[in-house]
Amino acid sequence: MMVVLLLLSSGILGIFLGAQIAEAFLLVPYWKNLKENDFFELHKVYGKKIHHFFAPLTIAAVFVPLITIIVHIFCQTNKNNLLLGVMGFSTIAFFLTYFLYFRKTNKSFSERSIDNKKLQKELIKWGNWHWSRIFFEFIAFICSLLLLMKN
Numbered sequence: 214m215m216v217v218l219l220l221l222s223s224g225i226l227g228i229f230l231g232a233q234i235a236e237a238f239l240l241v242p243y244w245k246n247l248k249e250n251d252f253f254e255l256h257k258v259y260g261k262k263i264h265h266f267f268a269p270l271t272i273a274a275v276f277v278p279l280i281t282i283i284v285h286i287f288c289q290t291n292k293n294n295l296l297l298g299v300m301g302f303s304t305i306a307f308f309l310t311y312f313l314y315f316r317k318t319n320k321s322f323s324e325r326s327i328d329n330k331k332l333q334k335e336l337i338k339w340g341n342w343h344w345s346r347i348f349f350e351f352i353a354f355i356c357s358l359l360l361l362m363k364n
Contacts, residue, residue: 215288216364218281222300223357229274230350232267237347241340249329252336256322264319275308278353293360300356307349314342 240263244252282301285293318339321327327335 215281215285216361218277218284219357219361219364222278222281223354223361225270225273225277226304226350226354226357229270230347230354232270233343233347233350236263236267237340237343241336241343245333245336245340249332252332253322253325257325260319260323271308271311274350274353275304278304278357281357293363296356296360296363300353300360303349303353303356307346307353310342310346310349315339318342 244255247255278300282297285297318335321335
């Protein structure tokens with residue numbers, strides 16, 4: 214059962230990580246190059262669609278690895294505890310970025326409550342937060358692969 218859970222964890226973390234990297238390399242630079250009014254208009258049209266794409270991926274990328282860790286704890290196996298701990302910490306860390314930064318900022322984009330003059334700086338900050346999130350996703354993904362190889 215652990216192998217199946219680790220396979221699922223690696224798969225969803227890999228898909229999520231790939232989608233986040235694509236967003237970082239494709240969408241974020243595009244958003245930064247738009248004029249302020251164009252960005253807000255684009256966000257009005259596509260913001261909810263992007264959210265509806267990433268929300269289920271994010272939920273799956275959080276819960277599948279955490280369920281894997283919980284099953285491991287209940288099976289009381291003592292092997293690979295460090296890797297599982299790092300995977301769990303990294304999973305929780307990338308999930309918390311939403312509540313620490315993205316939820317409020319994305320809402321300010323959709324409500325257009327950011328001044329046009331501050332938008333460029335906020336998009337740079339958004340991109341930096343996004344890369345920090347990707348870092349934690351990458352760590353969780355690598356741990357899941359290492360755990361899968363060990364099992």
